[in-house]
Amino acid sequence: MSFVRNPKDVLSGLLFIALAALFAWQALDLPIGTSNRMGPGYFPMVLSAGLGVLGIVVLFNGLRTQGDAPSSIAWRALIILTSIIVFFGIAMRPLGFMPALAVSVFVSTLASQKFRLSTAIINTVVMTVFCWAVFIKGLGLPLPLLGPWLGGY
Structure with a gap:
C-alpha cells in the first residue's frame, strides 16, 4: 500500500x-x-x-486524506493565466494600473470551466477596487491609474 x-x-x-x-x-x-x-x-x-x-x-x-490522481493538465487555464500575467506586465505602463488590472482579472476568469459573465464582472469590479485600496491608498505606491494611451500621466 x-x-x-x-x-x-x-x-x-x-x-x-x-x-x-x-x-x-x-x-x-x-x-x-x-x-x-x-x-x-x-x-x-x-x-x-x-x-x-x-x-x-x-x-x-x-x-x-484520500484523493484522486491527476487526470490531465488544464491547458486552457495554463495558457490563459500565463498569457494574462505577461499581458499585465506589458500593459501596466501604456494602459495604467486600473485598466491593465481590470482586463487581467476579467480575462483570467475565462480560464474557469464554470465561466459566467455576471460572476466575471463582479469579480473584476471587486478585485480592481480591492487592489486600488491596498496598493494605491493603503501602501501609497506611485502607480499611475491611467497610462498615456488613455490620457493619463
Whole structure:
C-alpha cells in the first residue's frame, strides 16, 4: 500500500515548496532588514516562507486524506493565466494600473470551466477596487491609474 493517499495534493505541495525555495534563493542577495525597517528582500522572503508553509500543509494533507490522481493538465487555464500575467506586465505602463488590472482579472476568469459573465464582472469590479485600496491608498505606491494611451500621466 502506498503512503501517498492523494497524489494531487502531494504534487501541489511539492510544487509550492519548490517555488518557495526558488523565490527565497533569489531573494537572498537582497538586504532583508527587520520588521521595523524592512529591506527590499523582506517581503519576498516572507511570501516565500508563507508559500513554503502552505506547501507543507498541502503535502501532509495529501499524505493523510484520500484523493484522486491527476487526470490531465488544464491547458486552457495554463495558457490563459500565463498569457494574462505577461499581458499585465506589458500593459501596466501604456494602459495604467486600473485598466491593465481590470482586463487581467476579467480575462483570467475565462480560464474557469464554470465561466459566467455576471460572476466575471463582479469579480473584476471587486478585485480592481480591492487592489486600488491596498496598493494605491493603503501602501501609497506611485502607480499611475491611467497610462498615456488613455490620457493619463
